[in-house]
Amino acid sequence: MKANQSYEQVRGLFTQxxxxxxxxxxxxxxxxxxxxxxxxxxxxxxxxxxxxxxxYRVSLATVYNTLDLMMAANLIVKHQxxxxxxxxxxxxxxxxxxxxICSNCGKVKEFSDKQIRTSIQTKTxxxxxxxxxxxxxxxxxxxxxxxxHNENAKSL
Amino acid sequence: MKANQSYEQVRGLFTQxxxxxxxxxxxxxxxxxxxxxxxxxxxxxxxxxxxxxxxYRVSLATVYNTLDLMMAANLIVKHQxxxxxxxxxxxxxxxxxxxxICSNCGKVKEFSDKQIRTSIQTKTxxxxxxxxxxxxxxxxxxxxxxxxHNENAKSL
DNA sequence: TTTGTTGCAAAACGTTTGCAGCCTC
DNA sequence: GAGGCTGCAAACGTTTTGCAACAAA
Numbered sequence: 037m038k039a040n041q042s043y044e045q046v047r048g049l050f051t052q053x054x055x056x057x058x059x060x061x062x063x064x065x066x067x068x069x070x071x072x073x074x075x076x077x078x079x080x081x082x083x084x085x086x087x088x089x090x091x092y093r094v095s096l097a098t099v100y101n102t103l104d105l106m107m108a109a110n111l112i113v114k115h116q117x118x119x120x121x122x123x124x125x126x127x128x129x130x131x132x133x134x135x136x137i138c139s140n141c142g143k144v145k146e147f148s149d150k151q152i153r154t155s156i157q158t159k160t161x162x163x164x165x166x167x168x169x170x171x172x173x174x175x176x177x178x179x180x181x182x183x184x185h186n187e188n189a190k191s192l
Numbered sequence: 193m194k195a196n197q198s199y200e201q202v203r204g205l206f207t208q209x210x211x212x213x214x215x216x217x218x219x220x221x222x223x224x225x226x227x228x229x230x231x232x233x234x235x236x237x238x239x240x241x242x243x244x245x246x247x248y249r250v251s252l253a254t255v256y257n258t259l260d261l262m263m264a265a266n267l268i269v270k271h272q273x274x275x276x277x278x279x280x281x282x283x284x285x286x287x288x289x290x291x292x293i294c295s296n297c298g299k300v301k302e303f304s305d306k307q308i309r310t311s312i313q314t315k316t317x318x319x320x321x322x323x324x325x326x327x328x329x330x331x332x333x334x335x336x337x338x339x340x341h342n343e344n345a346k347s348l
Numbered sequence: 349t350t351t352g353t354t355g356c357a358a359a360a361c362g363t364t365t366g367c368a369g370c371c372t373c
Numbered sequence: 374g375a376g377g378c379t380g381c382a383a384a385c386g387t388t389t390t391g392c393a394a395c396a397a398a
Contacts, residue, residue: 060352060397082387095355100388108295116272120363121387136320147317155311156327161303164292166331171312175322216372216377238362251380256363276388277362 041129043073046111053109064094068102072112078123078144113168118142127168134171140180197285199229202267209265220250224258228268234279234300271326274298283324290327296336 041049050069054061071088072079085099103124106112115123117137125133134152136145156169176184197205206225210217227244228235241255259280262268271279273293279300281289290308292301312325332340 058352062353062397064354080387093355096387097356097389098354101353136317136322138320139323145320149311149315152308152311152315155305155308156329159305159308159329161292163334164294164301164329164331165337166292166329167295168331169327169329171325171327173312173315173320173322173325175320175324178319181321214377218372218378220379236362249380253364253381254379257378 043070046073046128050106050109050111053111054105057108059105064098065102065105067092067094068099069106069111072106072124072126073128075126078115078125080121080123082121084124110167113170115170117144117172133169134173136173136175136177138177138180139174140176140184143177145177199226202229202284206262206265206267209267210261213264215261220254221258221261223248223250224255225262225267228262228280228282229284231282234271234281236277236279238277240280266323269324269326273300273328289325290329292329292331292333294333294336295330296332296340299333301333 047066047069050065051061053059054065068084068088071084071092075084075087081096081099081103084103085094085096088094088099103112103114107114107124111127113125113127113133115125115135117123117135134147134149136147137143152171156171160166203222203225206221207217209215210221224240224244227240227248231240231243237252237255237259240259241250241252244250244255259268259270263270263280267283269281269283269289271281271291273279273291290303290305292303293299308327312327316322
């Protein structure tokens with residue numbers, strides 16, 4: 037995994053992608069990229085749109101359009117966790133794509149594990165070229181486990 | 193991993209879940225379970241509903257309701273791959289939850305790998321109890337890789 | 349100048365919900 | 374008999390789309 041990248045590097049990668057695929061370098065696209073760069077953690081389109089429009093004029097449609105481009109450029113990763121809306125995550129450099137998801141409360145936590153990462157990254161396929169991966173572990177967080185345990189005790 | 197289970201066993205597990213959680217054993221629920229049991233591969237709610245209603249009367253709302261119950265009973269697993277709709281997969285016995293997903297055409301293929309499985313299953317967390325996992329490897333299938341390669345060659 | 353991109357609003361889509369009647373318990 | 378479950382249709386919320394105006398190339 038690469039080290040974290042500066043905004044200049046990320047901007048360069050995006051520019052390269054846009055050029056190679058004959059897309060235009062619009063101010064909106066760079067504004068969204070910069071906003072995402074400075075954002076910490078997971079986000080969704082609506083959240084990004086709301087926090088951006090406080091001091092920049094963009095439409096939600098453009099946000100979606102740009103997120104698609106950035107996904108294609110491998111600068112962000114999309115997660116469909118809750119079912120209601122998609123979540124996005126930066127993919128600038130050293131990022132973790134392992135998630136613990138509580139089946140009860142829906143809370144998402146990240147973790148890293150060298151052995152898991154190695155076993156996945158060393159796997160190759162003859163008819164498939166892997167670019168990135170996402171691992172989701174589902175289960176119960178400690179709070180929900182306790183909560184459900186108490187409920188069961190009550191109903192007896 | 194367990195061996196594949198007979199319908200009687202699966203039905204028994206569902207009945208047990210319904211009883212333990214004080215849900216009713218309605219004919220619709222068993223009809224949906226049986227239909228899923230005989231279904232091969234991934235499916236979605238609409239597909240299930242359409243193929244069922246050819247010879248059984250159920251509403252889409254009941255299908256969704258029942259899928260939720262079966263998920264809670266750990267009899268099926270939900271995948272949110274494409275963004276448009278959720279996909280479900282049987283979890284009766286020996287199932288694989290590793291997926292190769294082509295970022296270009298969206299095709300999904302399953303694979304199994306002992307080392308990956310072991311590294312994930314041996315991992316434990318102090319504040320989280322894992323029940324199941326899903327691993328998604330994104331990339332390009334051989335067809336799309338060739339296709340995109342040819343397109344790039346053309347545009348030069 | 350050309351045509352890809354934008355903003356806006358309306359439409360689309362899968363999924364959820366409200367409600368009256370039904371049927372399991 | 375009580376109340377969880379059903380079917381139906383309408384509502385929901387996220388995402389996509391159509392179109393005229395705009396601006397990057």
